[in-house]
Every structure is written in structure tokens, then in C-alpha cells.
Amino acid sequence: MKIDGTPYRSVWVNEQDGWSVRIIDQTKLPWTVEILRLTTVAEAAHAIRSMQVRGAPLIGAVAAYGLALALRVDTSAEALERDAAMLNSTRPTAVNLRWALDRMLARLRPLAAQERVAAAYAEAGRIADEDAAQCEAIGTHGAPLIAEIAARKPGKRVNILTHCNAGWLATVDWGTALAPIYKAFEQKIDLHVWVDETRPRNQGAFLTAFELGKHGVPHTVIADNAGGHLMQHGEVDIVIVGTDRVTRTGDVANKIGTYLKALAAFDNNVPFWVGLPSSTIDWTVSDGVREIPIEERAGTEVTMVTGRALDGNVATVRVVPSGSPAANPAFDVTPARLVTGLITERGNCAASEAGLLSLFPERQAA
Ligand code: MRU
Numbered sequence: 593m594k595i596d597g598t599p600y601r602s603v604w605v606n607e608q609d610g611w612s613v614r615i616i617d618q619t620k621l622p623w624t625v626e627i628l629r630l631t632t633v634a635e636a637a638h639a640i641r642s643m644q645v646r647g648a649p650l651i652g653a654v655a656a657y658g659l660a661l662a663l664r665v666d667t668s669a670e671a672l673e674r675d676a677a678m679l680n681s682t683r684p685t686a687v688n689l690r691w692a693l694d695r696m697l698a699r700l701r702p703l704a705a706q707e708r709v710a711a712a713y714a715e716a717g718r719i720a721d722e723d724a725a726q727c728e729a730i731g732t733h734g735a736p737l738i739a740e741i742a743a744r745k746p747g748k749r750v751n752i753l754t755h756c757n758a759g760w761l762a763t764v765d766w767g768t769a770l771a772p773i774y775k776a777f778e779q780k781i782d783l784h785v786w787v788d789e790t791r792p793r794n795q796g797a798f799l800t801a802f803e804l805g806k807h808g809v810p811h812t813v814i815a816d817n818a819g820g821h822l823m824q825h826g827e828v829d830i831v832i833v834g835t836d837r838v839t840r841t842g843d844v845a846n847k848i849g850t851y852l853k854a855l856a857a858f859d860n861n862v863p864f865w866v867g868l869p870s871s872t873i874d875w876t877v878s879d880g881v882r883e884i885p886i887e888e889r890a891g892t893e894v895t896m897v898t899g900r901a902l903d904g905n906v907a908t909v910r911v912v913p914s915g916s917p918a919a920n921p922a923f924d925v926t927p928a929r930l931v932t933g934l935i936t937e938r939g940n941c942a943a944s945e946a947g948l949l950s951l952f953p954e955r956q957a958a
Contacts, residue, residue: 593760593767593774595625595806601765602650603657603720605713611664613657617644618761622802623906630654633662633675640682640689643793647762648836648872649723652692655679656716659696663712667705672697684885685845685923686836687874692719720764726869726937727766734772734832734867734935735779741829742781749810750776751829753786753819756847757799758834758867768834768867770800772935777809785811786822790847792893792920816849820856831857831864832935838866838873840955842928842943843880848921854930863932866943870936873948875955880925891918 593600606612606629613630619642620626628644630636636658639645645654662675676693683689699715700708741750756762758769766774776783785804790796797813804811814822822828831853837845844850844866857864877883895912912918931943941947949956 593765593803593807601720601724602647602761603645603653603764605657605717611661611713613654613661615639615645615654616761618646618799619644621761622798623900630658630661632665633658633679636661637679637682640679646795647757648686648688648834649727649763649768649869650761651683651686652688652871653716653720653723653764655682655689656692656696656712656719659693659700660709660712660716663700663709667708669701669705672700672708683887685887686872688836688871691871695719723763723869723871724765726871727760727763727768727771729937730768730867730869730935731766731771731775733937733939734865735775735781737830737832737863737865737935737940738772738776738781738783739779742776742783745829749782749784751784751786751822751827753788753822753828753831753853754800755788755796755831755833755850755853756790757795757803759800759803761799761803762834763869767803768869768872768935769832770803771867772832773804773809774807777807783810785809786819786828787811787813788816788819788849788853789813790849791816794897795847819853820860823856823860823862828857828860828862831862833864833866835866835868835872836923837877837880837884838868838934838943838948839877839880839883839928840873840875840948841878841880841945842931842934842948843884844926844928844931844943845880845884845886845923846926848924851924851926851930854926858930864926864930865933865935866931867935870938870952873952878945881927884923884925886924887922889920889922891920894918894920
């Protein structure tokens with residue numbers, strides 16, 4: 593997607609040297625677009641842990657490239673296992689991290705040591721390219737949901753609510769929740785996006801608003817607590833969110849606050865859809881609430897807020913009395929019964945084991 597007319601992906605190999613890895617530092621958005629150069633596995637791990645890159649599919653792609661950087665230093669089987677385990681420990685909830693590293697290991701383990709570096713870059717490149725293609729396909733399958741609503745209310749805009757950032761910045765390109773919106777926007781459907789600010793890290797206010805704005809998509813940032821009220825007053829036609837892990841039964845882990853939006857949508861008969869590439873499905877778990885590990889992040893993300901001060905400088909300020917402790921669970925799980933459906937690269941399905949297996953029959957016995 594584009595920033596000020598220039599097309600970007602969220603991760604790519606540096607054309608100048610052919611081996612280091614470029615990312616957009618998402619901790620600096622929306623204030624500045626700063627491109628970082630990752631040269632070591634430690635820098636890749638730091639980028640994931642510190643959320644310079646974030647979003648489930650992008651975390652997976654950066655970890656894959658991180659393993660390629662690691663292999664430039666040590667191609668031994670021991671180092672391969674050690675560095676993959678270290679990358680895998682950087683963030684716990686998004687299953688794409690484990691998925692990408694398992695795929696890299698399956699490709700690299702059988703090879704001779706001297707073949708591993710080139711193979712790692714090639715496999716990481718395939719992971720990135722496939723993610724971009726899958727996200728575009730999510731857009732193709734999701735856009736008709738928006739078009740159907742538009743057809744039911746001629747002359748009026750379609751209002752879509754989204755939570756967190758599940759746009760191109762959270763993936764390699766296109767996004768998951770935002771891909772259907774970009775596709776519908778390309779089709780000239782009159783639409784508008786309610787963007788949850790998504791405290792505590794403000795991925796909605798900082799990132800979703802940034803990328804929608806750069807693409808010219810009409811949007812309005814709202815406080816996280818506003819969604820239920822807007823739904824009660826007919827101001828939301830559909831909710832579309834992304835996800836960090838979906839169980840084989842269709843439970844959806846996503847950024848904290850998603851569950852409350854699903855409850856409000858359910859109570860107001862607003863369809864609640866989830867966009868995801870198949871790399872986000874964890875076929876090994878069935879009970880999302882009990883089995884998906886929920887990342888607990890630093891309380892300072894709750895007690896402190898960063899923004900641009902009136903003097904133009906970016907500043908971080910405390911918004912909680914000193915001495916008050918803060919808790920910061922970063923994700924929650926929306927049970928499948930509250931999810932209208934899943935939008936995947938293979939099409940749309942019910943949020944259930946039968947629904948997912950209808951699209952991914954090869955998982956029947958897994
Ligand atoms: O903590 P983050 O920013 O890495 O959160 C992950 C996400 O971007 C969201 O939960 C998103 O909605 C799903 S990932 C496309």
C-alpha cells in the first residue's frame with residue numbers, strides 16, 4: 593500500500609546490500625515514517641518484542657527473516673534450533689510467529705549447513721509474498737459483505753467499525769480486517785470506518801487512522817467505549833476485526849477490547865466478521881479462553897500516553913496517579929458463538945470447526 597504515493601511493504605530485504613532487512617518503525621508512527629535496518633537476529637527479536645513491528649502476520653514474516661539473519665552468523669543445527677526458540681519466545685499470543693518459525697525449521701533442518709542461508713532468505717521471501725497475496729484474497733472475499741450492505745441502503749454510506757490495527761502495517765501488505773475495506777473503497781462503495789483508538793497502545797488512533805488517511809479512506813477515530821452506543825443508534829453496519837489466533841473451533845483471540853465489541857454487536861444484531869490468513873489458525877487448540885496464552889504487557893503502557901504536544905514535540909506523559917498500579921492484558925478471546933463469520937484467503941465460513949474444515953479439508957485429521 594502507499595504512503596504519500598510511494599508503495600511500501602511492512603518488511604523487505606534491503607536492495608542496497610541484498611541481505612539486511614528493512615522495517616517501518618511502528619513505534620514512531622504516526623509522527624514520523626522511519627525506516628530501520630535490521631542486521632542481526634537480536635535486532636529482529638528486539639523489533640518484535642518492542643513492537644517496532646507488530647500484528648500477527650508481520651511478526652511471523654519478521655521472525656522468518658530474523659532466522660535468515662541468524663544463519664549468516666552460524667549455520668549449525670544447534671544455532672538454528674536455539675535462534676528459532678529465542679525468536680519464538682518474543683511474543684506469546686500471535687500464532688503466526690510459531691507457524692512461520694516451524695515452516696522455516698521444516699525447510700532448513702534437512703539441508704546441509706552451507707545451503708541454509710540462501711534457503712532461509714528464499715523461504716522468508718515466500719512467507720512474505722504469500723502473506724501479501726493471502727491478505728489481498730481476504731480483501732476480495734470480504735468486499736462483497738460491504739457491497740451487500742451498500743446495496744441494501746442506496747444513497748447512504750456503509751459504516752464499518754474496526755478495532756486495533758489489522759491493516760497493511762500489521763501484515764506484509766493489504767491487511768486482514770482492512771483488506772475488504774480497501775477493496776470496497778477501490779470499487780467506489782461509499783463507506784466510512786469507525787476506528788477504535790485501542791488503548792493502551794493506541795494502534796487504532798496511531799496506525800489504522802494513519803494508513804486509512806494515507807489511502808484516502810473516510811474514517812473517524814472514536815474512544816474505545818463508544819462502539820456500543822453507536823451500534824444502538826444504527827451507526828454501525830458491520831464490524832470487521834483481525835485476529836492473532838483462531839482456534840480450530842472458531843474462537844478468536846484479538847487485541848484487548850475486541851470481546852466487548854463482539855458482545856455489543858451481538859446485542860444489536862450487527863454482523864461481526866473476522867479477517868485472517870490461514871497462518872493465524874491454530875489447529876492444535878479448541879478452547880480459546882482456556883488454551884490461548886494471553887500476553888501480559890508492562891503496566892506503563894496503561895499509565896503513560898504518548899502524543900504530539902501543542903508545541904509540536906512528541907511527548908510521553910503519565911495519566912495515572914503515581915502509586916496506582918496498572919494491569920495490562922494485551923489480548924482477549926471472543927467465543928465463536930459471537931462471531932458471524934471468518935474471512936480467509938480461501939473464502940468465507942462460519943466460525944466453527946465445520947466451517948473452517950469446509951475451507952481447509954486437508955486439516956480434517958489433524
Ligand atoms: O499487540 P499487537 O499490535 O501486535 O496486536 C496485534 C494486532 O495487530 C491486532 O490484535 C490485530 O487486530 C490482529 S493482527 C492482524
